[in-house]
Amino acid sequence: MPSDDAFLIDLDGTLYHGERMVPGADKLIETLNERGIPFLFLTNNSSAAPEAVALRLNKMGIPARAEQVCTSSMAAAAYMAGRKPGASAAVFGEAGLKNAVEAAGLTLFDEADGTPDYVLQGIDRQFTYEKLARAGRLILAGAEFVLTNPDLLLPSESGLMPGAGTLGAALESMTGVKPAVIGKPSPVLMNFAFNLLGVGAAQVTVIGDNMMTDIKAGAESGCRSLLVLTEEGVTTPSNLERHKKLAGTEPDLVKANLHELREWVLHL
Numbered sequence: 001m002p003s004d005d006a007f008l009i010d011l012d013g014t015l016y017h018g019e020r021m022v023p024g025a026d027k028l029i030e031t032l033n034e035r036g037i038p039f040l041f042l043t044n045n046s047s048a049a050p051e052a053v054a055l056r057l058n059k060m061g062i063p064a065r066a067e068q069v070c071t072s073s074m075a076a077a078a079y080m081a082g083r084k085p086g087a088s089a090a091v092f093g094e095a096g097l098k099n100a101v102e103a104a105g106l107t108l109f110d111e112a113d114g115t116p117d118y119v120l121q122g123i124d125r126q127f128t129y130e131k132l133a134r135a136g137r138l139i140l141a142g143a144e145f146v147l148t149n150p151d152l153l154l155p156s157e158s159g160l161m162p163g164a165g166t167l168g169a170a171l172e173s174m175t176g177v178k179p180a181v182i183g184k185p186s187p188v189l190m191n192f193a194f195n196l197l198g199v200g201a202a203q204v205t206v207i208g209d210n211m212m213t214d215i216k217a218g219a220e221s222g223c224r225s226l227l228v229l230t231e232e233g234v235t236t237p238s239n240l241e242r243h244k245k246l247a248g249t250e251p252d253l254v255k256a257n258l259h260e261l262r263e264w265v266l267h268l
């Protein structure tokens with residue numbers, strides 16, 4: 001009897017690190033494809049469009065198509081368009097975020113228009129003092145503040161970098177306004193992904209390396225969670241207990257690496 005399992009699989013620290021594939025990622029995805037198990041690549045990263053994410057995976061040898069990629073940008077744009085169709089949004093972010101806003105039928109805000117319906121902020125590696133001032137003023141003038149993802153630290157090959165949540169914290173401290181948060185652990189991104197997959201939470205296992213985002217997202221959206229302790233990931237055997245306490249939750253399953261995860265998939 002075929003299983004009715006479906007997976008949401010984190011990218012950074014789970015399937016790749018920088019431009020390097022985590023060992024076993026290609027075989028894991030091949031196995032899911034062979035077994036016809038539905039899944040999406042699920043990322044909090046708002047910077048790249050799904051086509052660019054799929055291309056990056058392909059270059060590493062991981063089979064992926066754009067329609068299998070679900071980003072916080074897509075969910076943020078759908079969240080805003082669902083509440084106010086055709087709304088205007090001042091976007092502080094990169095190409096993937098602007099593309100998603102336009103694809104959802106929203107209007108990119110023009111300074112001449114007064115106050116936009118939304119200030120949407122994601123990772124913006126060209127962020128400046130001037131942008132902070134502009135975004136903050138628009139929020140203080142009444143625009144709703146939407147944050148793509150709460151990540152505070154991004155691992156990179158040159159060391160830790162500030163994440164979208166770090167920039168969001170500056171905006172929050174300027175305005176005193178808490179943003180609507182879209183990415184993991186928020187159930188907004190999770191529910192958006194369940195809809196894309198066409199499944200309910202009970203069928204889904206979220207797979208990732210981060211207790212605070214991936215595993216907490218599972219707990220908050222009612223799906224099963226599986227933590228992988230890849231060497232490239234946030235959680236390691238030595239910090240697992242501390243991260244469990246920080247996240248205030250436990251993973252339903254833990255696998256030591258992607259080979260072990262694939263073995264488990266083979267027995268579903």
Ligand SMILES: [Mg+2]
Pocket residue numbers: 010011012013014208209210
């Ligand atoms: Mg990760």
